[in-house]
Amino acid sequence: MKQVDGQKLLESFGDAMKDVRGRMTPDAPMDRVTWFHAGGLAELMFQPHDVDDLVTFLKGLPDDVPLTVVGVGSNLLVRDGGIRGVVVRLSAKGFGDVELAGENRIKAGAICPDKNLSAMALDNGIGGFAFYYGIPGSIGGALRMNAGANGGDTSERLIEAHAVDRKGNIHVLSKAEMGYAYRHSSAPEGLIFTHGVFEGYADDKAKIRQEMDAVRHHRETVQPVREKTGGSTFKNPEGHSAWVLIDEAGCRGVLNGGAQMSPLHCNFMINTGQATAHDLEYLGEMVRARVFEHSGIKLEWEIKRLGNFMPGLEIKPFLGVTTE
Known part of the structure; x- marks a missing residue:
């Protein structure tokens, strides 16, 4: 319909x-x-x-x-x-370029893949960006959610973020104005990020390459990188790893229609073939409910969910399980 x-x-x-x-x-x-x-x-x-x-x-x-x-x-x-x-x-x-912007500084467009920023840093002997090599996203998303991996995150490297608001006004936000926390920014939701300016430090190219190779090896061996996936499904609760909680709740490899929690890394949700968005979101809420019932911990979505449910196929958080 x-x-x-x-x-x-x-x-x-x-x-x-x-x-x-x-x-x-x-x-x-x-x-x-x-x-x-x-x-x-x-x-x-x-x-x-x-x-x-x-x-x-x-x-x-x-x-x-x-x-x-x-x-x-x-x-x-x-x-x-x-x-x-x-x-x-x-x-x-229009928004995918990456270029030098001063000594140890890089300007990257919102659609520039995170790994391209990391590669630019390597080519110019700029340290501090190897962690981006393992993030399967783009700079705009990194700015919005303070993306990070392997011990680094966006807040450590950002100098300023450029954005346009709903009225067409251009804004330049400092790192402080972005209000970063773990996988979160308090910047106004209506802003459309166009590019960011980042700063690293002079470093040996061979050392940077080793760091990037380690990030790539880790990602390829523990994450389902060749599957239809959205990356980490849930944020890590303070003091816990989401995948451990999911595993302990018996949800490694669990299926719902064409959706599955990866047997390789159980905080990755995958489309095994013909999964609908309903299959995927229902699976996520089922996992949240089981983790809460097992540990009392409420997992928060890291994947951004948008749009409308089909009529009659609405999904309640935690599938309606009382979590208060």
């Missing part, structure tokens, strides 16, 4: 978008965007040509049209009922 009508929304803009140069796609299938390969339609997807084009679009966007921003889709689950309004997906051509 069709849940959105993007052509109607596009036509409603009239001449407000006549100067926009980017691509607008009605009824865009989000299963082609997310690494889970599941989910419904975006009512209208907009891919801006560059920052100026994004500003032009936002200045013309009516206030009552919902706006959602997605990156490369690596840590994203879109529900089967789709996403209402406009989904902004930044293009690699």
